[in-house]
Amino acid sequence: DTGVSQNPRHKITKRGQNVTFRCDPISEHNRLYWYRQTLGQGPEFLTYFQNEAQLEKSRLLSDRFSAERPKGSFSTLEIQRTEQGDSAMYLCASSSWTGGTEAFFGQGTRLTVV
Amino acid sequence: GIQVEQSPPDLILQEGANSTLRCNFSDSVNNLQWFHQNPWGQLINLFYIPSGTKQNGRLSATTVATERYSLLYISSSQTTDSGVYFCAVLPSGYSTLTFGKGTMLLVSP
Numbered sequence: 001d002t003g004v005s006q007n008p009r010h011k012i013t014k015r016g017q018n019v020t021f022r023c024d025p026i027s028e029h030n031r032l033y034w035y036r037q038t039l040g041q042g043p044e045f046l047t048y049f050q051n052e053a054q055l056e057k058s059r060l061l062s063d064r065f066s067a068e069r070p071k072g073s074f075s076t077l078e079i080q081r082t083e084q085g086d087s088a089m090y091l092c093a094s095s096s097w098t099g100g101t102e103a104f105f106g107q108g109t110r111l112t113v114v
Numbered sequence: 115g116i117q118v119e120q121s122p123p124d125l126i127l128q129e130g131a132n133s134t135l136r137c138n139f140s141d142s143v144n145n146l147q148w149f150h151q152n153p154w155g156q157l158i159n160l161f162y163i164p165s166g167t168k169q170n171g172r173l174s175a176t177t178v179a180t181e182r183y184s185l186l187y188i189s190s191s192q193t194t195d196s197g198v199y200f201c202a203v204l205p206s207g208y209s210t211l212t213f214g215k216g217t218m219l220l221v222s223p
Contacts, residue, residue, distance in 0.1 A: 033210060042118075042200055042213030043157070056209065089155050093211075101145045101204055103211060105157040 004106035006092050012112045013082055020078045021109045025094030032075050033103065034067055036060065037089040049075060050097070082113045116141045116205040120214035127191050127221050135186040135217045137201030145204035146177050147211065148186050150197050157200065160186070191221045 005024040013019050025032045030051050035043035046065070047057045051072035061067075064082075069075040079086055089110050093103040117140040127133055137146070148160040161168050161175040163184065168175055172191075177184040188195055198218050202211040 031209075037155075040215075042202075042215050045210045045212070048210055091155075091157065093157075102147065102159070102162040103202075104159060105149070108155045110155065 004092055004094050004104055006090075006106035006109050008109060009107060010110050010112075012114060015084060015113055016081055018078065018080045019082060019111065020076055021090055021092075021111075023075045023077070023092030023106060025074070025092070026096075026104060029094035029096045029104075030072065031095045031097055032069055033093040033095075034075070034077050035091040035093065037091060037108075038087075043091055046077075079111075082111075084113050087111055087113045116143070116203060116212050118201060118203055118212055118214035120199075120201055120217050122217060123215065124218045125220070127219070129191060129193060129221055129223050131191050131221075132187070132189045133191060133219070135188070135199055135201075135219075137184045137186070137203075137214055139182050139184075139201075139203050141182070142206045143179065143182075143203040144206050145211075146179075146184050147202045148175055148184070149200045149202065150195075151200060151216070152197055160199075188219075191219075193221050193223055195219060196221050 033048040034046040037043040049069040064080045067077045089108045091108045093105045095103040119138045149157040163177045165179045172189045174187045198216040200216045202213045
């Protein structure tokens, strides 16, 4: 069990560019979550998947954000036309419904928009 | 939505001291987790504790769900305990965690 893995760890991009992050959950986990964390705050929920179905999206997830989880395995989070306000740590977590709801987080992707 | 309040917001200790961190929540929950965020940003699981008391080495946690609070105890603190401690709850009827703002702990040698 290698835990939740996120790539890249850091991303610096120019305003207006598109970026994509990847999350590989713990292999037997069927639930996958994306959170965003800004400086001095706790993580805030963005969206979550059960298997390949996207079941819930936060109001924080603007039209420029899209997430996918093809085949119910890894997930990608894409931000189009990045803005400086998108600079944050993006965290992915996974959990197994059948094993309880304890969530495990990846190392995060730190995005800086310049 | 549910409100999660952590106290104190900041805490400075000398190595060897004990501390208690508190998490209050405003509604019933099915799950509560405590995390330690390391300097690189990763959230490390400390306890999965919807109710009752658990201990892991120098750390222990107690959740009293009926009174809507949880406590994290750190005994004989070490410099490596420094970082931000988060409480996160899974409200009843929901599927995603709601986090508090965290307690920033600094343990000095």
